[in-house]
Amino acid sequence: MAIKVLPHYLINQISAGEVIDSPASVVKELVENSIDAGANRIDIHIKQGGKKLIQIQDNGYGIVKNEISLALQRHTTSKITSIEDLESLTSLGFRGEALTSISSVSRLTLTSRTQAHNQAWQIYTEGNQINHQIVPATHPIGTTVKVLDLFYNTPVRRKFMKTEKAEFNNIDNILKQLLLSRFDISISLSHDEHLVYYQPVVTTETEIQRRLKFIFGADFNKHSLSINHRSNDLFIHGWIAEVNVYRIINDLQYSYVNKRIVKNKLINNAIRQSFRSILQNNSRLAYVIYLEIKPCQIDINIHPTKKEIRFYEPRLINHFIIQGITNVAKCIIVNNPTIKSCHKENKNELEINNSESQNNTFSLPDWYFKEDVSNAIKNNMTGIYKLPSSFTYSNYFGQLLAILYNSYVLLKKNQKLILMSIPTSLCYLRKAQLKHCETYFKSRPLLFPLKIKINELYCKILKDNHTLIKKTGIDLMIEKDHLTLHAIPSTFHEYNLKNLIYAMLNHLNQQKKNYFKQLVHWLGNYEDKSKVISWNILKANILLAEIEYFCPDLLTKPPANLIQHIDIKNTIKMFNDE
Ligand SMILES: Nc1ncnc2c1ncn2[C@@H]1O[C@H](COP(=O)(O)OP(=O)(O)OP(=O)(O)O)[C@@H](O)[C@H]1O
Numbered sequence: 001m002a003i004k005v006l007p008h009y010l011i012n013q014i015s016a017g018e019v020i021d022s023p024a025s026v027v028k029e030l031v032e033n034s035i036d037a038g039a040n041r042i043d044i045h046i047k048q049g050g051k052k053l054i055q056i057q058d059n060g061y062g063i064v065k066n067e068i069s070l071a072l073q074r075h076t077t078s079k080i081t082s083i084e085d086l087e088s089l090t091s092l093g094f095r096g097e098a099l100t101s102i103s104s105v106s107r108l109t110l111t112s113r114t115q116a117h118n119q120a121w122q123i124y125t126e127g128n129q130i131n132h133q134i135v136p137a138t139h140p141i142g143t144t145v146k147v148l149d150l151f152y153n154t155p156v157r158r159k160f161m162k163t164e165k166a167e168f169n170n171i172d173n174i175l176k177q178l179l180l181s182r183f184d185i186s187i188s189l190s191h192d193e194h195l196v197y198y199q200p201v202v203t204t205e206t207e208i209q210r211r212l213k214f215i216f217g218a219d220f221n222k223h224s225l226s227i228n229h230r231s232n233d234l235f236i237h238g239w240i241a242e243v244n245v246y247r248i249i250n251d252l253q254y255s256y257v258n259k260r261i262v263k264n265k266l267i268n269n270a271i272r273q274s275f276r277s278i279l280q281n282n283s284r285l286a287y288v289i290y291l292e293i294k295p296c297q298i299d300i301n302i303h304p305t306k307k308e309i310r311f312y313e314p315r316l317i318n319h320f321i322i323q324g325i326t327n328v329a330k331c332i333i334v335n336n337p338t339i340k341s342c343h344k345e346n347k348n349e350l351e352i353n354n355s356e357s358q359n360n361t362f363s364l365p366d367w368y369f370k371e372d373v374s375n376a377i378k379n380n381m382t383g384i385y386k387l388p389s390s391f392t393y394s395n396y397f398g399q400l401l402a403i404l405y406n407s408y409v410l411l412k413k414n415q416k417l418i419l420m421s422i423p424t425s426l427c428y429l430r431k432a433q434l435k436h437c438e439t440y441f442k443s444r445p446l447l448f449p450l451k452i453k454i455n456e457l458y459c460k461i462l463k464d465n466h467t468l469i470k471k472t473g474i475d476l477m478i479e480k481d482h483l484t485l486h487a488i489p490s491t492f493h494e495y496n497l498k499n500l501i502y503a504m505l506n507h508l509n510q511q512k513k514n515y516f517k518q519l520v521h522w523l524g525n526y527e528d529k530s531k532v533i534s535w536n537i538l539k540a541n542i543l544l545a546e547i548e549y550f551c552p553d554l555l556t557k558p559p560a561n562l563i564q565h566i567d568i569k570n571t572i573k574m575f576n577d578e
């Protein structure tokens with residue numbers, strides 16, 4: 001068959017399939033448009049589970065007459081002007097394709113009026129018809145989008161629609177999620193001319209509880225624990241409850257990032273891990289969790305439905321969520337189901353006030369979440385370093401409270417204080433990383449490859465030991481009178497790399513025969529005396545998380561040169577003994 005350019009309407013229909021696959025997806029896109037337009041009242045009318053009619057009316061700022069037709073064209077949006085705008089995005093839409101997608105598979109009427117005009121304007125489109133005619137209409141300030149006969153021109157898609165009841169349930173479900181995303185908006189839903197519900201704007205705590213009760217059922221309100229945890233630019237809040245224990249019927253699990261409904265494994269896993277490590281069972285959970293993060297820390301431009309997101313610093317988020325939820329989760333085993341929030345309840349908690357510890361954010365490398373890497377290591381690794389299958393709170397040295405003398409971290413775990421040596425941690429971590437560099441753990445490339453001059457002797461040592469060196473993750477190329485260093489394990493990145501390479505070559509030269517184990521040992525103990533790393537909470541948290549991941553055995557049997565417990569109770573007692 002000859003190659004032909006597809007007609008415009010067909011391109012639109014094909015693309016529409018990515019965004020619009022059901023009546024519920026139409027409702028989601030249109031309500032999100034209303035939210036983006038600043039509406040605080042949205043009325044939804046559905047007929048025949050959305051197959052016949054989906055109508056969304058809002059009281060937002062509307063669309064001016066000369067932009068109405070534009071709104072229905074592909075890749076037209078008022079929400080971004082450049083890709084950089086995504087880094088500060090606050091709107092839910094940004095792709096400029098939802099309305100076109102919906103209009104290409106339905107008969108769509110859009111009516112809108114702005115505050116500046118006392119006249120509304122209306123446009124009608126029918127599937128592939130792209131000649132837009134705008135006519136005057138009556139309408140209050142805001143917009144109404146009426147979608148008739150969804151998928152009337154795409155019979156295959158129409159055939160895949162479920163029963164009216166099932167499609168309506170999906171609409172109901174998406175609206176419940178939207179209701180939880182914005183308490184400052186009222187939403188009404190009617191189905192086949194019957195009002196299903198009207199949810200007013202919510203402001204007080206009691207009203208919030210009422211909306212939660214409406215969505216999750218009364219038991220959720222009674223037994224849910226409130227989460228509220230902030231650290232620098234990150235904020236997590238919401239409610240969480242065990243389903244099995246309290247017979248909560250709706251085991252709904254909703255997560256939001258910057259008020260956007262998201263489906264994100266990392267968030268779900270972190271929530272589950274926090275509970276599982278405490279409860280030691282597989283209780284099902286119902287929750288609604290809100291994460292607030294700087295828009296530049298996430299990538300939302302992954303999938304046309306905009307429900308998927310990627311975190312630029314996944315381990316930071318993982319630890320942050322676990323930290324935020326674990327304290328609350330602990331309350332459950334206190335056997336007091338009436339506890340609403342653990343922040344007030346943990347009176348016995350060791351109280352340490354260190355303003356720096358509030359800045360407990362840290363960033364961690366991406367490899368942590370690459371399942372293939374951790375599974376590969378888990379399945380194949382022998383010897384002392386076994387990686388945990390996943391991070392749990394028990395694989396946690398403790399909450400970082402302070403850094404002492406630039407050499408020790410002060411940690412809190414299970415009501416106890418712990419001092420941990422930073423130089424020793426570095427040694428253990430480095431040895432673990434070096435050992436597995438070649439097979440599972442990629443060393444980090446240098447931003448700019450480093451050229452280092454070498455004499456003939458060094459050149460020979462390098463050539464003789466090239467395979468050995470490569471095995472430790474030090475990736476270099478030997479050239480005439482110099483070497484070019486391309487990558488090296490991350491723990492060396494802050495060091496003077498030229499000094500390190502020379503020192504390593506001298507070390508190799510002194511050995512009669514060089515073995516991998518010895519080289520790892522030497523590199524592991526290497527100290528850069530020319531450069532003192534100035535430790536801060538951020539760096540120390542990265543170090544801790546890496547050592548938890550690479551050296552879990554140190555958690556169960558911590559050596560004395562790594563960890564010392566501080567007997568705070570006895571120390572306090574000594575005041576009274578005096
Ligand atoms: N209810 C509404 N009120 C006011 N303006 C609207 C409304 N719905 C759509 N618009 C305008 O029409 C434009 C196109 O809407 P559309 O949903 O197609 O794209 P988008 O929301 O910008 O991005 P996305 O495709 O990600 O949803 C919007 O950018 C907005 O300016």
Ligand SMILES: [Mg+2]
Pocket residue numbers: 029032033093094098099
């Ligand atoms: Mg939109």
